[in-house]
Amino acid sequence: MFFRTLTASLLIVGSLLTLPSAAQAQEEQPLTPKQQDAVKKLVHDYIMDNPSVIADAIEALRQKEELAAEISARKAITDRKSEILDDPESPVLGNPKGDVTLVEFFDYRCPYCKNMLDMVMETVKADGKVRLVMKELPILGPDSVTASRAALASRNQKKYEEFHRALMKLKGPINDASVMKTAAEIGLNVEKLKKDMDDDRIDTVLKNNIQLAHALNISGTPGFIIGDQITPGAMSQQALKQMIDQARKPKS
Structure with missing residues (x-):
């Protein structure tokens, strides 16, 4: 209402202030300094009388931006x-032939991702028909990148899931030393792992994941996609089960 009133007022005043004289009927004249001052005073007085219009404008802009981001995602x-x-470079856990696909974007240094590990894995296992696609999204610094590179490289030794769980459960800082120590503890050939981590394909995977997350408006971890729903941040087991059930329902 404030916006409509303000707009109407400005239009009326603007029309009155810019009415052409008889000699200028066919020409549009710019506002004179005096007329400009009158318009500025009108706007100033309106805002002073209705200060909440600023908050209303900010909120309207926020809602507009959120809607645009949702539509884009x-x-x-x-x-x-x-x-x-179906990116072949994204590891798949759970049931590879499941009737529902859950996609998770995560970072090994993200405490929320770590806290959700057991719940997500238990839910996927208990359901039995969920295909879990893992999207490494190392956005929390160089050590996150090291962990993701090592995890992806472990696929060459058929130990991705075991290494993923171990890294997520790792206590203390995640860095090159702790990642390699964890790799050795689960039986990975560390020298081969280090060599495989330098594969250019891993650079491509991580770059593509970051670009994909940006396109999906996923700016943090964890982030989940199931069906046409995007859920940023942590969620409860009940919420996850509801998302799976909803995705499984036939589309009308």
């Missing part, structure tokens, strides 16, 4: 469906 889910669900 949903479009990205459709446009990049194959990249999200």
